[in-house]
Amino acid sequence: MRTLDSARATCEHYHPGLGKALEEIEFEEREYPGSPVIALFREHDGVGLLVPEAFGGKGADPVDAVRVMRAVGSYSPSLAAAATMHHFTAATLYSLTGRDDGLTAAQRALLRGVVPSRKLMASGWAEGRTRQNVLTPSVAARPVAGGYLLSGAKKPCSLSRSMDLLTASVSVPDARGRPEPALALIAGDAPGITVHPFWGNGALAAAESDEVRLADVFVPEELVLRTGSDDPERLSRMQSAGFIWFELLISAGYAGAAAALVRRVLEHERGSVTDRAALAVRAESAHLLLEGTARAVRDGDLDGEAAVASVLIARYAAQEALSGAADLALELLGGMDFIRSREGSLLASAVRPLAFHPPSRTSTAEPLVAYLAGAPLALS
Structure with missing residues (x-):
């Protein structure tokens, strides 16, 4: 292909x-x-x-x-x-870097060490959500001398057994005592962090998507990255950027699984040429839609609410096309392929979880319809 x-x-x-x-x-x-x-x-x-x-x-x-x-x-x-x-x-x-953003020396040192030390970062956020939900606190932060004690859990949490850093959304008091959203940067092997079995499905079983629990995990003040409650526009931009990246990247990964499945069908010339063409069109249309949306974001043709809405629509359309492509590909590969090899069925089952990532189509139906009719995009 x-x-x-x-x-x-x-x-x-x-x-x-x-x-x-x-x-x-x-x-x-x-x-x-x-x-x-x-x-x-x-x-x-x-x-x-x-x-x-x-x-x-x-x-x-x-x-x-x-x-x-x-x-x-x-x-x-x-x-x-x-x-x-x-x-x-x-x-x-x-996205919080790149200007005079008030990062501490410890925060900058940690961020500069990610690439040379090949550190993997796990997400303890409500990933893939926009507006306030990206940074809705996933763990509780209790102020103590020199920092905070964090308690809570994230399940599932991919990279749970390989993470070097765990980033968690927390709420901390600002200078005037008001709650301010922040990101805690936590060592993956910090005392109080434990990993517990959670993922029970054979699909995506190597993603290490288990439960991570935090019990009074100490994080020093200098490793709590404040997002700036006095600048809601900055926070909104950061959340939108994170949302857009998540939806594009997660959809692209599933598009890759579908492409590998389609490739098997084409290489083995399964089904009629019309069947194979129809299959390729389904899978390729999803890929082209995602790449086209990514290009529009890159080139500045989409911004703010328009970008978020477009990425959502692209994700849902790709989700539907990829699901149909996986079903048809498995059918064309045939029963003997299903019986003798698990690759086809593993790839097909690996396409399905795209539907389970937030936000669901049901939860965004009303906001999307309202946005398309001219209202602001208000996702919850």
């Missing part, structure tokens, strides 16, 4: 050798719990894709990022899901 080959070439550009290293492992082994795919991602400089160049990263734009994630999803849907959480965290976190 031409577009998948192009995506894999882009992945090779940013992460030399990653695709080859993944392909050297049997597909089923890539997707099992304990798989080495996350370790390979770390070894091949996966962490720096969306980290700005000023902080040692690659600073990839949305189009290249979508292509890379599609390629990663075609090699390992589990890795694409896990990597999305790291990239989404990086994109949102580093």
Whole structure:
């Protein structure tokens, strides 16, 4: 498939050798719990894709990022899901840098160390949501001398067993005692952090999406990154950016899983040529829609509410097309392929979870309809 080959070439550009290293492992082994795919991602400089160049990263734009994630999803849907959480965290976190933003020396040192130390960041946020929900506190923060004690849980939390840093949304008092949203930067091995089994499905089983619990985990004041309650526009911009990145990247990963499934059908010439063409159109239309939306975001054609709404529409349309493509591909591969190999069924089942990522189509139906009719976009 031409577009998948192009995506894999882009992945090779940013992460030399990653695709080859993944392909050297049997597909089923890539997707099992304990798989080495996350370790390979770390070894091949996966962490720096969306980290700005000023902080040692690659600073990839949305189009290249979508292509890379599609390629990663075609090699390992589990890795694409896990990597999305790291990239989404990086994109949102580093959006607070780049100007006189009041970051502490400790915060800057930590952010500068992510790429050279190949640190993986797990998200303890309500990922993929916009407006106030991205930073709705997921854990409780209790002020103590020199910092805060954090308690709570995140489940599922991808990268739970490989994370070097856990970022958690918290609420802390500002200078006037009012609650202010903030991000706590927590060492993955900090005392009080424990990981517990949670993910019970065979699909995406290598993403390490288990439960992370925090019990009085101490975080020093200098590692709590305040988002600025006095500047709601800045907070809104950051939340919108994080939302847009999440929806594009997670959708692209699932598009990659579907593309790998379609590729099997085309290579084995299963079904009639009309069936194969119809299958390719479904999968390619989803990819082209996501990439086109990413290009519009990159080029500034979409901004603010328009960008959020467009990304949502692209995600839901891709979700429907990819689901249909997975069903048809599995049917065309046939019963003997289903019986003799788990690859097809694993890929097909790995496409489905896109529907479960927030926000659901049901929850956004009314706000989207109202927005399309001229009202502000008010997602909750």
